[in-house]
Amino acid sequence: MDKNIAVLTSGTDAPGMNAAIRAVVRTILSNGSRVWGVYDGYRGLVDDNMEELSSISVADIIQRGGTFLGTSFCKRWYTKEGRQTAYENLKKRDIDALIVIGGDGSLRGAEEFARETGFPVIGIPATIENDIWGTDYAIGCDTAANTILEAINKIRDTAAAHHRIFILEVMGNKYGWLATYTAVAGGGNMVIVPDDEYDQEKVVAKAKKLHDEGKTYLVILASEGVGDMQALAKELQEKTGVSTRLTTLGLVQRGGSPTANDRVFASVLGEQAALAAISGLYGIVFGLNKGQIVSVDLRDAVTNKKVYPEDLKHLAEIISY
Ligand SMILES: Nc1ncnc2c1ncn2[C@@H]1O[C@H](COP(=O)(O)OP(=O)(O)OP(=O)(O)O)[C@@H](O)[C@H]1O
Ligand SMILES: O=P(O)(O)OC[C@H]1O[C@](O)(CO)[C@@H](O)[C@@H]1O
Numbered sequence: 001m002d003k004n005i006a007v008l009t010s011g012t013d014a015p016g017m018n019a020a021i022r023a024v025v026r027t028i029l030s031n032g033s034r035v036w037g038v039y040d041g042y043r044g045l046v047d048d049n050m051e052e053l054s055s056i057s058v059a060d061i062i063q064r065g066g067t068f069l070g071t072s073f074c075k076r077w078y079t080k081e082g083r084q085t086a087y088e089n090l091k092k093r094d095i096d097a098l099i100v101i102g103g104d105g106s107l108r109g110a111e112e113f114a115r116e117t118g119f120p121v122i123g124i125p126a127t128i129e130n131d132i133w134g135t136d137y138a139i140g141c142d143t144a145a146n147t148i149l150e151a152i153n154k155i156r157d158t159a160a161a162h163h164r165i166f167i168l169e170v171m172g173n174k175y176g177w178l179a180t181y182t183a184v185a186g187g188g189n190m191v192i193v194p195d196d197e198y199d200q201e202k203v204v205a206k207a208k209k210l211h212d213e214g215k216t217y218l219v220i221l222a223s224e225g226v227g228d229m230q231a232l233a234k235e236l237q238e239k240t241g242v243s244t245r246l247t248t249l250g251l252v253q254r255g256g257s258p259t260a261n262d263r264v265f266a267s268v269l270g271e272q273a274a275l276a277a278i279s280g281l282y283g284i285v286f287g288l289n290k291g292q293i294v295s296v297d298l299r300d301a302v303t304n305k306k307v308y309p310e311d312l313k314h315l316a317e318i319i320s321y
């Protein structure tokens with residue numbers, strides 16, 4: 001009780017970050033402790049840009065994407081000097097623990113900081129890419145998947161009308177969860193992800209086979225990290241003779257009002273992280289494992305690589321035939 005806890009969002013934003021902050025703040029306040037909001041991620045810690053939050057500070061944000069605290073890619077956090085300055089800023093304000101809401105890089109930065117300074121840290125996974133080890137889902141990935149699904153539905157209309165092949169390029173630099181998950185949900189006929197070796201010839205051969213077998217249009221889900229999808233579109237059109245288009249969905253995937261799933265998930269993780277901070281349980285990351293809220297070791301979360309869901313990809317390719 002009577003703790004001082006700081007919270008920040010870092011790395012790329014994800015819908016539901018606001019819901020997580022709101023739950024952190026109100027859980028801490030309802031337990032009689034105090035809470036500080038750090039602006040613009042690690043940059044705010046280094047620059048001492050933080051202020052005490054009240055219940056009203058987090059009113060009217062649960063429905064908003066982005067993060068009202070702001071976020072950043074902080075270069076100084078990669079340096080020992082930057083992290084030391086942040087440590088001093090936290091100590092000066094008598095802050096007892098820090099809750100970091102962000103992606104894999106943000107959690108890596110949190111782990112480095114905790115290991116180096118001994119400062120108590122707790123992580124909440126939030127990234128639309130859903131690439132963090134130790135949790136089945138990260139905050140924001142459900143909203144992004146639903147945004148993609150809407151795009152797939154629209155593309156299917158025009159693809160079917162024109163008997164075309166469409167490549168829909170979605171986010172996922174190194175991990176193809178978004179492409180795979182939405183292919184199952186939206187009926188994507190093929191999935192191309194950075195987790196597999198990319199072989200353009202194989203993709204073209206498969207598209208040709210599906211077309212020859214009677215598919216009148218195709219929707220291919222591709223992760224952005226795979227390679228040159230414009231070159232693939234050109235090759236597909238040349239080799240199959242079918243008119244082919246590439247649509248790159250881009251940053252709309254990162255915005256928008258969070259889904260009910262993301263809001264509830266973020267609220268529960270926010271509550272758990274706040275309770276852990278109050279009771280002195282540190283060095284952990286909260287997440288979901290087979291329907292159960294769990295915590296995993298922060299070091300494990302940043303050193304282990306999340307396994308790509310091959311079974312989901314297989315399912316997409318069988319049932320979206
Ligand atoms: N290895 C590291 N050591 C120290 N700090 C790090 C490290 N990796 C990342 N960070 C800090 O975390 C910030 C965010 O990391 P990054 O840009 O990888 O985004 P992220 O949290 O992985 O989000 P997303 O995956 O959604 O893009 C970096 O700008 C940096 O300040
Ligand atoms: O344009 P920005 O904001 O630097 O970030 C883009 C990156 O962020 C992500 O959307 C999410 O991590 C990546 O898939 C993408 O490459």
Ligand SMILES: [Mg+2]
Pocket residue numbers: 011103104105127
């Ligand atoms: Mg990342």
